[in-house]
Amino acid sequence: MTRRGRAVVLVLLVLAASLASVVLFTTASRAEQLPSTAPPTVVVHRGDTLWDVAARVFPGQDIRAAVDELRRANDLRGFGVREGQLLILPTAQ
Structure with a gap:
């Protein structure tokens, strides 16, 4: 693999990891905001x-x-x- 190819793969991996972090953080913060159960x-x-x-x-x-x-x-x-x-x-x- 060329130097440029490795750089592209590295950038794509960083972008994928960043996107996964954003999705997980957003989901976790929404779960904290929602009440676990509705009051009777x-x-x-x-x-x-x-x-x-x-x-x-x-x-x-x-x-x-x-x-x-x-x-x-x-x-x-x-x-x-x-x-x-x-x-x-x-x-x-």
């Missing part, structure tokens, strides 16, 4: 109040604390919910 949720049914939802998803717990946790997890300022609304369930910390 519940859908509000017709006629439900926040207290009804709290009682349904946290049976046996103090209802006031459960309502407060639901409000905090969903950034709710008031106590109103509407049919079809998707509420994120608080997770244990």
Whole structure:
């Protein structure tokens, strides 16, 4: 192989290694940004109040604390919910 041929092969190998590094780095950084799992949720049914939802998803717990946790997890300022609304369930910390 000529000197020029070796140089071309070397340049191609460096380019291939660079491209592979970029692809691997991009894929790894995207994986870090994505949540591993979606948080658990519940859908509000017709006629439900926040207290009804709290009682349904946290049976046996103090209802006031459960309502407060639901409000905090969903950034709710008031106590109103509407049919079809998707509420994120608080997770244990």
